[in-house]
Amino acid sequence: MSPKTERRSVGRxxxxxxxxxxxxxxxxxxxxRLPGRVSLDEYRDKVRDVYDGPQxxxxxxxxxxxxxxxLGANLFRKRKxxxxxxxxxxxxxxxAGQIARHLLKYADKEAELICFxxxxxxxxxxxxRLRSERxxxxxxxxxxxxxxxxxxxxxxxxxxxxxxxxxxxxxxxxSRIMExxxxxxxxxxxxxxxxxxxxxxxxxxxxxxxxxxxxxxEVGLRWEREIWYTPMHKALRAGGICVELVKI
Ligand SMILES: C[S@@+](CC[C@H](N)C(=O)[O-])C[C@H]1O[C@@H](n2cnc3c(N)ncnc32)[C@H](O)[C@@H]1O
Numbered sequence: 001m002s003p004k005t006e007r008r009s010v011g012r013x014x015x016x017x018x019x020x021x022x023x024x025x026x027x028x029x030x031x032x033r034l035p036g037r038v039s040l041d042e043y044r045d046k047v048r049d050v051y052d053g054p055q056x057x058x059x060x061x062x063x064x065x066x067x068x069x070x071l072g073a074n075l076f077r078k079r080k081x082x083x084x085x086x087x088x089x090x091x092x093x094x095x096a097g098q099i100a101r102h103l104l105k106y107a108d109k110e111a112e113l114i115c116f117x118x119x120x121x122x123x124x125x126x127x128x129r130l131r132s133e134r135x136x137x138x139x140x141x142x143x144x145x146x147x148x149x150x151x152x153x154x155x156x157x158x159x160x161x162x163x164x165x166x167x168x169x170x171x172x173x174x175s176r177i178m179e180x181x182x183x184x185x186x187x188x189x190x191x192x193x194x195x196x197x198x199x200x201x202x203x204x205x206x207x208x209x210x211x212x213x214x215x216x217x218e219v220g221l222r223w224e225r226e227i228w229y230t231p232m233h234k235a236l237r238a239g240g241i242c243v244e245l246v247k248i
Contacts, residue, residue, distance in 0.1 A: 022208070023191055030196035035165040035205040044118070044141065047163045050203055051095070051119040059122070060096035060129060069098055071229040071239070072158070076106040080227050081185040081244060083107040086154040090177070091115050091135075092142055093160030097126030103156065104132055114138055116145070118163075143169040150179035159240070162189040162204035167212065172219045178247035184221070188212070190240045198240075209241055221245040 023031070035043055050056065063069045075081050083089070083106050091100045094115035103113055113135040117123050123137045140146050142160060155178060164170045174184060189195045191206040199206050213223040225244045228234040 023196075023206075024193075027191060027193055027196040027206075030193070031199045031206060032203050034203055035163075040165065043165060046203060048119050051117075052121040055202075056095075056119060056122055057125070060098065060125070063096070063098045067229075069101075072099060073102050073105075074229065075185070075227065075242075076102045081156075081183070083111070083154060086111050088112045088152045089114070089154040089156070090147070090152045092155060092157040092174070093117055093163075094126045094137075095122050095158075097130045099156045099158045100126060100130055100135060104130065104134060107154075112136075116140065116142075118142070143173055145173050145177055147177045149176055150182075151177050153179055153182045155182065155184040157184060158187040159189065161186065162199065162202075162206065165205065167207070167215055168219065171216060171221060175219045175221050175247060178221075180247055182247045183224075184245040184247075185227075186241070186243050186245055188241045190237070192237055194238060195240060207241060212241060213243075216245055220248045222248050 034046065038046075051059070060069075063072075076083060083103065086107055087110075089103055089107055089111055091103060091113065094100050094117045097115065100113065100115050107113065114137075115123065115126055115130075115135045116138045117126070118139070118141055120139045123139055127137055138146065142157075143164065155174060157174065161167050161170055178184065189198045189204060189206045191208050195206040198204070216223050222245060223243060224246045227242045227244060229239045229242065233239040
């Protein structure tokens with residue numbers, strides 16, 4: 001590890017430790033500890049390995065079993081996140097194409113769609129499952145996106161941000177590539193007990209809702225509207241954080 005990377009890593013440990021201490025003991029015991037414990041490069045390699053490998057191959061099935069796929073479709077069908085009029089849509093961390101499938105169905109026919117992921121293997125799986133010539137597939141890291149400033153008017157980012165030990169570089173990049181007034185549907189794992197189990201399964205972190213809202217504000221993303229899959233999800237605080245953000 002270079003001294004610079006090491007310094008970054010130690011700084012992150014302190015921040016993570018403070019946030020960790022505020023979580024209930026049980027959540028702390030269950031939650032995966034790798035994010036924030038190793039250097040950014042090591043952690044990114046680990047995430048890529050997880051999704052390139054057998055666990056990534058099971059992602060689409062897991063999304064079906066957890067009802068993420070059908071409930072996600074409802075968000076677009078009922079226009080809880082409105083795609084009408086969108087011209088350029090970016091799906092960040094496309095995985096097996098779970099969200100991209102809804103985008104193909106509910107976005108205007110002329111809208112351009114880009115599927116983006118760290119894992120080339122996940123992009124290959126998404127391409128196979130989507131069976132459409134329409135999306136473009138791009139492999140890169142969310143913290144360093146190969147797109148010009150203000151390129152997109154809609155962004156979907158489903159369960160990706162939890163794979164960044166520090167969300168700021170990723171959120172700042174998302175803010176950069178969105179045009180003013182552009183809208184983003186952000187879904188991410190919350191610091192609840194079920195979120196802690198998700199973190200353990202997928203080697204990721206969890207987020208405190210208020211803390212995440214504050215950080216979004218810092219990078220020019222307005223916390224517009226919290227969305228729930230169903231009233232039951234709202235009552236039980238299940239399904240994680242689901243929010244519409246607007247680029248200021
Ligand atoms: C849990 S899957 C989410 C799939 C889909 N978006 C959904 O909502 O079901 C997370 C995806 O994010 C990708 N990912 C993780 N870290 C990333 C990063 N730093 N940059 C881009 N993609 C990343 C993983 O490769 C994986 O395909």
